[in-house]
Amino acid sequence: MVVCGDDALAHRLATELRDVYGERVTLVVPSAREPHRPRIPPPSRALDRATALLGRVSAAMTRTGPLPSEAPADGTSEVPEETVRILESAQPDDVALSEAGVAGAEALALVYDDDDLNIHAALRARRLNPRLRLVIRLYNRKLGQHLEELLDQAAAVAAQGAGEADGASDEDDSGIDASTTVLSDADTVAPALAATAVAGTSKVVEADGLLLRAVERTPVSPGRPGDPGLCTLALLSASAGDPAAAAHPADAPRPAAGDEGPVLLPDEAAVAEAVGCGTVVLETVSYTGRPVRRRGLRGRGAPLASLFSRRLRWSLAGIVGAVLALAVASWITLGENPVHAAYLTLLDLFAINDPAIDAPLPRKILQLLSGLTGLLLLPVLVAAAFEGLGTFRSASALRRPPRGLSGHVVLLGLGKVGTRVLARLHEMGIPVVCIEADPEARGIAVARRLRVPTVLGDVTQEGVLEAAMIERAAGLLALTSEDTTNLEAALYARSVKPQLRVTLRLFDDGFATAVYRTLRAAHPRALTRSRSTSFLAAPAFAGAMMGRQILGAIPVERRVLLVARVEVRGHAALEGRTVGEVLRPGWLRVLAVDTSAPDDPEPATAAAPPPEQEREPAHLVHELGNDYVLRPQDRVLLVATRQALGELHSRRSRPAGTGALR
Secondary structure, three states: OEEEOOOHHHHHHHHHHHHOOOOOEEEEEOOOOOOOOOOOOOOOHHHHHHHHHOHHHHOOOOOOOOOHHHOOOOOOOOOOHHHEEEEEOOOOOHHHHHHOOHHHOOEEEEOOOOHHHHHHHHHHHHHHOOOOEEEEEOOOHHHHHHHHHHHHHHHHHHHHHHHHHHOOOHHHHOOOOOOEEEEOHHHHHHHHHHHHHHOOOOOEEEEOOEEEEEEEEOOOOOOOOOOOOOEEEEEOOOOOOOHHHHHOOOOOOOOOOOOOOOEEOOOHHHHHHOOOOOEEEEEEOOOOOOOOOOOOOOOOOOOHHHHOOHHHHHHHHHHHHHHHHHHHHHHHHHOOOHHHHHHHHHHHHOOOOOOOOOOOHHHHHHHHHHHHHHHHHHHHHHHHHHHHHHHHHHHOOOEOOOOOOOOOEEEEOOOHHHHHHHHHHHHOOOOEEEEEOOOOOHHHHHHHHOOOEEEEOOOOOOOHHHHOOHHHOOEEEEOOOOHHHHHHHHHHHHHHOOOOEEEEEOOOHHHHHHHHHHHHHHOOOOOEEEEOHHHHHHHHHHHHHHOOOEEEEEEEOOEEEEEEEEEOOOOOOOOOOEHHHHOEOOOEEEEEEEOOOOOOOOOOOOOOOOOHHHOOOOEEHHHHOOOOEOOOOOEEEEEEOHHHHHHHHHOOOOOOOOOOOO
């Protein structure tokens, strides 16, 4: 694996590939001695003061797994030093890519903070190695889709030309994955940050419209059944997180007799027998609070209530009633035709009728009353015109937080990450109030389009958080690009509401750990999460480097379970089999099935699947039942071991019925 980058994401990605997947990695950075951080403004005095305040706990911080260049001098690192090779290069040109071994590499990740640099490097890498799997960091979604198509087409043309040149058959290239995956760190961290606002955790995997989280649960007492959640991923070893069991291993319960270590993907019988063991359970993340009420001009039409105020509507109703009363009075007193009486009343109302000089007295009185009503109508019509114009203008303006709002999430910062998180929270129906200091920020247009209440102002100024009703909020997501602003907002919000759930976006992992420990010590009963974007984005990039279908990894003690999305077509172990038959304890399990594709078994006539944003969430297994037969056009969400996923991929080209997954 080759990783090229200029910020903390590159180092974190190399560590993820090494520690989780056990891969050999070549890291190409501008400088290995001085790792580049994200391009943020220079630290201010506030950051120096905050660092000084948090310095007391910095010695107790738990550092992430070091790169080989940072390995301890005593050689106690369990990972061999040669698993990560660091190469210094100012830019990923042809010389640097060749020296990094791109020609013989399996995958290349380009995670520079510059989109143009990543695109140029991807074109060079595809030319050097057409069979290379590419993972590119890019914020622009549309450009990323076009780039994927271009590079995949280039790989297909190059592979076809090479096959014709050396006489290779298509079967020789069946196991090669030269796909191109374009990811955005803002998109990859958005589900994790949104999950903190819902469930207080960021250990989530997003797949086919579902948010899944792995939760480690402590052993329950005998006789009390534990909640299995969606499914039980693993039975933990006896001493995992249990000091008493470690001190008395003879009396500690075991998942299975004679087994050591965790039991992955156990069946129901094994879960029932393992009484008193800790478990890792998979759950779905969903919002159960009060949903957002969609209000405004969006929908089938623009109702009268949304155009005019209540007072103006009552005024219009009063004038209409007066006109009807005058028309009825004219009809009764003068004996006129009802239609003619209404016509004369309207002429008098608009002052375009002749004066009733020679008319009877009732006619004169009715004409005077109609003229007076017409004078009252004029200001009401002017007010209606102004209110209607103001309503349409406010439809394109930012909304203010409503007075009765409570239980919402205050989102601070509408940059790249904040915009994606806002869209995710809105999709989940979570009420949000945004705070942004820059009126030209990229997320302002999104907030205006979604009709999300937004407060424009500097959060460090007094009264801004109060305007967002922080005292009635359920949580705070501080996602600006400045660590000091996020920290200051969190401290002030906690002073207003000590029990507030707070999630901070911090660039430096060490600083994030120190902030988390300090806030947790100061407010032990409140939930605090400090997250680094590189820490959250690295698993998604690492999964894409391992294969396009891998969505994430779930560590279980010293082992790993992979969550993958797999097309049923062409897999002998999946196609035509029921969900129950696919289940292999300790090997793989089907979590959900995407059945949105039409029922057409022929590949040539199968309709293209709908875009991701238009897909409905996949059906969970318990919704379909174990007797559901997997169709060729279905997509399944699997959790499996590395060996099971490799075996499944190796058997893809075999015809159905020639073998089963062991």
